[in-house]
Amino acid sequence: MERLLNSDPSWTNLAVFFGLGAALLLVVLAFVTYGILAERKVMGFMQGRYGPNQVGGRWGLLQTVADVLKLLLKEDTIPKAADRPLFILAPILAFAPAFMVLATLPFTDAFQFADIGVGLLYYIAVSGLTTIGVVTGGWASNNKYALIGGMRAAAQMISYEIPLVMSVLGVVLLAGSLNLNDIVEAQKNVWYIFIQPIAFIVFFIAAVAELNRTPFDLPEAESELVAGFHVEYSGFRWAFFMLAEYVYLFAIAALTTVLFLGGWHPVMFFDFIPGAVWFALKFSVVVFVLIWFRVTFPRLRADQLMELGWKVLLPVALANVLVTALVKELFF
Amino acid sequence: MSGEYLAFLALALVAIIGGVLMLNLSKVVHMVIALVFTFISIAGLYVLLSAEFVAAVQVLIYSGAITIIMLFGIMLTRHREEDKEKTTTGGFWRKALTAISVFAFGAAVYLGVYQLDFGENAARLHEKNAEQIGTALYSHYIIPFEIISVILLVALVGAIILAKKDDGEAQKK
Numbered sequence: 001m002e003r004l005l006n007s008d009p010s011w012t013n014l015a016v017f018f019g020l021g022a023a024l025l026l027v028v029l030a031f032v033t034y035g036i037l038a039e040r041k042v043m044g045f046m047q048g049r050y051g052p053n054q055v056g057g058r059w060g061l062l063q064t065v066a067d068v069l070k071l072l073l074k075e076d077t078i079p080k081a082a083d084r085p086l087f088i089l090a091p092i093l094a095f096a097p098a099f100m101v102l103a104t105l106p107f108t109d110a111f112q113f114a115d116i117g118v119g120l121l122y123y124i125a126v127s128g129l130t131t132i133g134v135v136t137g138g139w140a141s142n143n144k145y146a147l148i149g150g151m152r153a154a155a156q157m158i159s160y161e162i163p164l165v166m167s168v169l170g171v172v173l174l175a176g177s178l179n180l181n182d183i184v185e186a187q188k189n190v191w192y193i194f195i196q197p198i199a200f201i202v203f204f205i206a207a208v209a210e211l212n213r214t215p216f217d218l219p220e221a222e223s224e225l226v227a228g229f230h231v232e233y234s235g236f237r238w239a240f241f242m243l244a245e246y247v248y249l250f251a252i253a254a255l256t257t258v259l260f261l262g263g264w265h266p267v268m269f270f271d272f273i274p275g276a277v278w279f280a281l282k283f284s285v286v287v288f289v290l291i292w293f294r295v296t297f298p299r300l301r302a303d304q305l306m307e308l309g310w311k312v313l314l315p316v317a318l319a320n321v322l323v324t325a326l327v328k329e330l331f332f
Numbered sequence: 333m334s335g336e337y338l339a340f341l342a343l344a345l346v347a348i349i350g351g352v353l354m355l356n357l358s359k360v361v362h363m364v365i366a367l368v369f370t371f372i373s374i375a376g377l378y379v380l381l382s383a384e385f386v387a388a389v390q391v392l393i394y395s396g397a398i399t400i401i402m403l404f405g406i407m408l409t410r411h412r413e414e415d416k417e418k419t420t421t422g423g424f425w426r427k428a429l430t431a432i433s434v435f436a437f438g439a440a441v442y443l444g445v446y447q448l449d450f451g452e453n454a455a456r457l458h459e460k461n462a463e464q465i466g467t468a469l470y471s472h473y474i475i476p477f478e479i480i481s482v483i484l485l486v487a488l489v490g491a492i493i494l495a496k497k498d499d500g501e502a503q504k505k
Contacts, residue, residue: 086361093368117461118388125392131399132368139361139406147406154399161396178462 020113024102032246033064039291046295074235079142082232086140091233091240094133097126098247105254106181108264108275119180120172123255124165127210130244131157134219134229137241141232149228152302153212153219159309160209160216166317167202170324171259184263191262198320200260202313207252208293209309212245215297218305253286254279261286340380347373360405368398385462 037052037060044051056062078087104119106112116122131154138150172178174195175186183192193200209216220228230241257263261282264275300308350370354363371394378387469477 083359083361086365089365093365116384118385121385121388121392121462125388125395128392128395129368129372132365132395132402135399135402136361136365139402151403154403158396158399 017113024113025099028099028102028247028250029243031250032243033068035246035249035287036064036067037061038287039294042288042291043295046292068239071235071239076235076237077232079232081142083140083142086136087232088237090133090137090140091237091244092133093136094130095240095244095247097129097133098244098251101126101251102247102254104180105251106184106258106263107254107279109181109184111276112181115181116179118178120168120178120183120259123180123251124161124168127248127251128157128161130248133244134241137233138229141229143232145225145227146229146231149219149225149231152225153229156209156212156216156218156305156309159306160206160313163202163309163313163317164206164210166314166321167199167206168259169317169321170196170199173321173324173328180258184258184265187262188265191260191265193260196260196320196324198316199324202317202320203260204256206309206313207256208290209305211248211252211290213249213290214294215300216305217299218302249287249290253283253290256286257282336380340377343373343376343380346370347377360409361402364398364402364405367401368394371398383461385465 040063041051041060052060052063054060054063055066078084101123103113104116104122106115134153134157135150138146138148138153141147171183171192174192175183177183177186212219218228219225220230225231230238233241257279264279266273266275266278347370350366350368350373353366354370357363357366372391375387375390375394378384378390
C-alpha cells in the first residue's frame, strides 16, 4: 500500500485505486448490513426480547438483506410540492462525504488509502458537509416536520463540531501531528484514553451527537417529528440517508480506535495476534458501546442539548487543551 | 495533458459554474448549494497547490458557514414570491460604469497574477504543510494574528450586544 501511494500517477494506478475503493465500499456495506442486525439483536437482548429471528435461520442473518431488497423494490415517491432537483441531490450530498472520510483512516500500518498530513482535520472537515445534505433534504421536502428536523440537525451538528475539534486538540498536542498514522504511532506504549480521559469523554459525547443517535437523535425524533428530515423520503433515497448514518457509525468507531485506543497496537504482550485483529476488536467494542448508549439513554430536550454542548462540553474541552499544553511545556 | 491539468480543469470549471449559477438561480437555497460546489472546488484547487491545510480548513469553515447561510436564507427571505419579474435598475451610465469597473478589476487581477513571484520555497510546501504554516504564523506574523483575534472578539461582543437589545425590547412589549 505504501509503495502504491508513493508511485507515479498513471491510468493503471487510477484503476487500482478505483478497484480498491470499490472493495472498501463493499466491505462497508457488509458492515452496515451486519451492524444493523447486531444493533437490533443487542437492543432485543437488552430489552428482554429476541430481535430478528425469522429470516435466515435462528439468528436472523438475512433480515437486513431482505430489508434492503424491500427498499430497492419500493416505489420511489417524490412529493408534488417538493423541490425536485434538490430533493434528488440531498441524499447524495449526505452520503458522499460519509464515504470520503474513510479514505484517510489507517486500519493497520499497511492497510489505508491515503496518508494525508492533515488527516484528522480532513475527517472533521469533510464529515461536516453531510449537514448540508440533511438541511437541503429537509428544506426540499417542503414539509414542516422535515424542515424542523433539518434545522435541528444544523444547530446540533454545528454546536457539537466545536467540542469535537477542541477535544481532539489535546491528542494532537501530545502526538505533535495531525496525521492519523503518527497519532497511532505515538500510542505505541500508552493509549491516549489513559493520558487524555477527559478529552475522550468529551469526544465520545460529541461524536454520538454528530452521529445523530440517541440520546441526541433530535433531528429524527420520531415521537416529535414523525421521522425528522427524511420524513418524505422513501425507497432507495431514504436508504441513502440511513446508509450515510451507518457509514458514519463505522467511521467514528474507527476514528475513536485510532485516536484514543491505540489503533492497531496490541495490548501488552499479546503481539502475536495481528494488528488487523486488534483493530477489529477495539472497533467492535466501540460499536457495541454506541449501541448500548442507544438502548439505555432517553432523548435530551432541544434546549438541554444546546446547553450541554456550549456550557459544559466546550469549556471542559478548552480547559483540557490548556492543561495539556501547560503539562507538555513544563514536563516534557 | 497531465493528470494535474485535468484535475485543475475539472475543479476550475465546477468552481466557475457554481459561481455563475449562484448569481443566476432564483431560489435562495439553490444559490447556497451552488456556492457549496464553488467552495469545495476551491478547496480542491488548494490541494493541487500543495496547501492541504488551507484546503481542509476551507472545507471545515465553509461547510458550517454555508449551513448557517442556508438557514438564514430560509428564515429571512420570502420564498413564496418566486415568479416576480426581473427588472434591472439604473440607467445607461450606471451600467456602463459597472461594466468598466468589472473589466478593470479583471485586468488588474490578471496582471497581478502573472507578475506574482513567491520565490523559491514553493516547491517544499507539501512537506509538513501544517507545521510550516504554524512556524511562519507564530514566529513572523504573531502580532497581526493576535490583532485579528481581537477584532473577531469585538465582532462577537457586538453580535451579543445586538442580540441582547432585541431581547430587552421583546420583554417590554
